[in-house]
Amino acid sequence: MTIRVLVVDDQSMVRAGFHLLLADEPDIAVVAEASNGRDAVAQAARFRPDVILMDIRMPEMDGLEATRRILATDTAARVLVLTTFDLDDYVFEALRAGASGFVLKDDPPEQLLAAVRTIAAGEALLSPTVTRRVIRRFATVRRQSPPTAVEDLTPRELEVFRLITRGLSNAEIGAELFISDTTVKTHVTRLLQKLDLRDRAQAIVLAYQTGLFDDA
Incomplete structure (x- = not known):
């Protein structure tokens, strides 16, 4: 195509x-x-x-x-x-x-x-360098409450989400979690659908706007 x-x-x-x-x-x-x-x-x-x-x-x-x-x-x-x-x-x-x-x-x-x-x-x-800058920038803004749809994410989807916010690629996430690239892609697709997000960039913005993974 x-x-x-x-x-x-x-x-x-x-x-x-x-x-x-x-x-x-x-x-x-x-x-x-x-x-x-x-x-x-x-x-x-x-x-x-x-x-x-x-x-x-x-x-x-x-x-x-x-x-x-x-x-x-x-x-x-x-x-x-x-x-x-x-x-x-x-x-x-x-x-x-x-x-x-x-x-x-x-x-x-x-x-x-x-x-x-x-x-x-x-x-x-979004390279890890850019992602780190976004983290620092979002740390200075007023936090919002996470959408209720976050509660629908499975533990694995949440783990993939957390790694996305660190700027990791599918291959890097797969290596971190010992799963295949295809499985990572499936998890990413599902979590984006559940949260009604267009792509990983929107996912990162959401995570840092809400402080979703601050404890991690």
């Missing part, structure tokens, strides 16, 4: 570079480009891309607001935030806006391609 991508950046040369990189991959197609957040919202509505590469700092409407508006109308969309600024507030706000991943523009090309495929597969892209 071809991954349909929308590239959003206010610099034409940057957009062109991403376009060339992505278009060279047999399983990826760039269906549209946008130069600002407002245009991104319109193009996303028109083309319904699988993955949106979203710049943060743009004129007219920034990438965070564009992400909020796109996901408000298309919950299936996956947003991969691109920025040159490796700052905690951007990570935090991007996740709160609903982004599924966060990468830097100066990351190696192969890392960006892997990120697009990861996001398209329905997984979140």
